[in-house]
Amino acid sequence: MIVSYRCPQCDQVHASTPVEESGTLVCPCGWNREISTAVDAAGHLKQCVACGNGDLWRQKNFPQFWGVVIVAVGAIISSVFYAYYQPLWAMGTLMLVALIDMGLYIWMPDVLVCYRCQTRHGNISTEGHSDFDHEMFEKYRQDAIRLQQAAAEHKDG
Ligand SMILES: [Zn+2]
Ligand SMILES: [Zn+2]
Known part of the structure; x- marks a missing residue:
């Protein structure tokens, strides 16, 4: 314990x-x-x-800190895709981040x-x-x- x-x-x-x-x-x-x-x-x-x-x-x-870091990194990657006119990849990145966050929460x-x-x-x-x-x-x-x-x-x- x-x-x-x-x-x-x-x-x-x-x-x-x-x-x-x-x-x-x-x-x-x-x-x-x-x-x-x-x-x-x-x-x-x-x-x-x-x-x-x-x-x-x-x-x-759940370590709040890592939750925030993951979302922040996801947002940055997603906006890079937007900047290069790849809206699908941008959306996909955000969805992946949401999934990772959820998975972490469940497995914690x-x-x-x-x-x-x-x-x-x-x-x-x-x-x-x-x-x-x-x-x-x-x-x-x-x-x-x-x-x-x-x-x-x-x-x-
Ligand atoms: Zn003491
Ligand atoms: Zn006590």
Whole structure:
């Protein structure tokens, strides 16, 4: 499994950290968390490995950057064909680009993102989880704000 998370102890962001499904997530600061409890016997992720939250959404791990690059290159090639009065080739290039984009999207693996701490889990089965739900996201956002306010009040009082 590949995990991108923010350490709850030192607040460092760790991108694409490979971890064993049976191992432990360890931050250089000393914070660690058992992973085996988050993965069931069938290898499905039940909860976030960083915070233990069970609500995760599924999304494509599509690199936005490459999507943009492919479209830009396609547009340039297409306009060259137009300049040389080859409208069919120009159209064909644009269609090919659209196909490549679609293919990339389909073949890109899914990642699971935690609603609470936005930890991303890649290279793991996404079975049993649904796509992004805005209402759920809003609920967690409100909770986080409430927690922050409570902590601030606690500090003041
Ligand atoms: Zn840390
Ligand atoms: Zn989490």
